[in-house]
Amino acid sequence: MSEGMSKIVKTIASAAFPFIMIYGLYVIAHGHLTPGGGFQGGAIVASALAMILVAFGSIWTMGKIKEKQLSLFESLGAISFILLAFLGLGFGTVFFKNFLVDNNFLFGMVPETGSTFANFNTGGVLPLMNFAVGLKVIAGLFAIVLVMAYAIHTKEEKL
């Protein structure tokens, strides 16, 4: 697990990585129209990053991304999620209010009832929350996998 695998595996893994990442970001972004959302798309992108970790070895990956940067991304996602919840308290009346439902500015249209075509401009505050939770899940799951794979090289320490 410390060194990577052979050259064929490294080439195929770096060729397949952008496609899986685009598919995962598509599932996150269209969470209010098709099945999916923040948690499911975040798991897909974290699997793509784990594939890179297995193919290239844990020493090379730890040299590229430290866990401090991943912790920064995760905190950013959590803070923006709580900020969106508090903005509902500021604009509307209650804590998690959907304050972007009926305006002409940003994600504001209301679809007609029944079976319709998919319109990306709908949803209110839901797509922004999907992005925040997706960022949090990506950073969190990849940080868990990276720290546990690098655990061979750390010294033993009494907790």
Place this chain on the structure above:
Amino acid sequence: MMSKRTILAVTFFAIVALFLCFSALMMHPFGEPESPEMDESIIANAQEETGANNAVTSVVFDYRGFDTLGEATILFTAVAGVILVFRRLKK
């Protein structure tokens, strides 16, 4: 025959198995839920109240957004615990 611990474990397992099988046969038939009034009102009003086409996402983030906040906290606590166990000595 075996130690006392094995006899205790087998007895506990048999009691739990009997209880679970008995209650699985006495459930309501598969396909007719008991009282679906709350879900029917969510399905009927979800498109004009939240503006999203997906009823499950609107339940997760709009009607029950507080549970998603608790789940985000659980994810954060798990990542913090795992990084804490494997921290490195700075010598």
Place this chain on the structure above:
Amino acid sequence: MIYNIPYLAVVALVLIGLYALLFKRNLIKMVIGVTLIESGVNLFLITLGYRENSIAPIYTGSPGGIMSLPVPQALTLTSIVIGVAVLALMLSLVIHIYRHYGTLDVRKIRRLKE
């Protein structure tokens, strides 16, 4: 009685997980047992929300008809994420125990060793 087969599948999953948790001596096998019990509970939550001849509760290009209940599906999503968090913490503690004691047999890890 033939219509209760999904509930019997849930009972089978929970019993197999309980057997692996009670009667095995390796720590990794006990962790697998806990994960099996959690999978059984998730399956039970999903089968509570099914209606006869229903479609998914999504309005984009839906063919029309009655829809299944969306609230148990949302609760199962939360439960899966909680299962992942508990599994990550359990495995990291198993690695730490193995470094300290040198063995994974649960009967030899008894006293506070110095």
